[in-house]
Ligand SMILES: O=C(CO)[C@@H](O)[C@H](O)COP(=O)(O)O
C-alpha cells in the first residue's frame with residue numbers, strides 16, 4: 001500500500017496572513033501544500049495565480065501541488081512552474097491538447113497530473129494515464145471549498161487503483177475524518193483537505209486524516 005500524504009488546500013487559509021499560514025501548516029506536519037488556481041471561466045470563481053505561489057515559496061519546503069482550474073491551461077504552465085510548483089495538475093475537460101499540455105509540464109521538470117470532474121468518466125484518461133505521475137479525482141464540482149463530498153468519486157478511485165497499482169491517486173473535495181477513511185480504502189494516497197484542516201488545530205486535524 002502506498003504511503004498516505006495530506007495536502008492542505010491554501011484556499012481555506014487566512015489570506016491576510018499567508019506567510020504565517022504556510023509556516024504553521026508545515027509545522028503541523030503537512031508535507032504537501034495544495035494550491036488551487038481558478039480563472040472564473042473553467043470554474044465560476046477566481047482565486048490566485050502564479051504570483052502568489054512565487055511569494056510564499058521561500059517560506060516553506062512543502063511539495064507545491066498546484067491544481068490548475070483554468071481553461072486552456074497550457075497558457076500558464078511555464079509561469080506556474082517557474083513560480084515554484086513541484087507538481088502541476090490540469091483538467092482533462094479544460095484543454096483540447098492534453099498530451100501536449102502534459103509534455104509541457106514535464107519539460108519544466110514538474111510532476112504531471114490530470115484531474116477529472118465528478119461528471120467525467122475514468123475512461124477519458126485511457127490515452128494519457130501511462131504518461132502521468134498522478135491522477136486527481138474530484139469529489140466535488142470544482143470551484144469552491146467547503147462543499148459536500150460526492151461518493152461516486154470512490155468508485156472511480158477503485159477503478160483506477162485496480163488497473164494502476166503504482167500511480168499516485170489524489171482526491172479533492174469534502175475530505176474530513178469520515179470521508180478520508182472511505183477515500184483511503186478505495187485506494188487514494190494523497191488527500192486534499194481545505195476547510196476541515198484550516199478550521200481547528202492544524203496538527204490534530206492532519207493527524208486525524210492520516
Ligand atoms: O479544488 C478545490 C475546489 O475546487 C479544492 O482543492 C478545495 O479547496 C477543497 O476544499 P474542501 O472541500 O476540502 O473544503
Ligand SMILES: [Co+2]
Nearest residue numbers: 034036067172
Ligand atoms: Co483543488
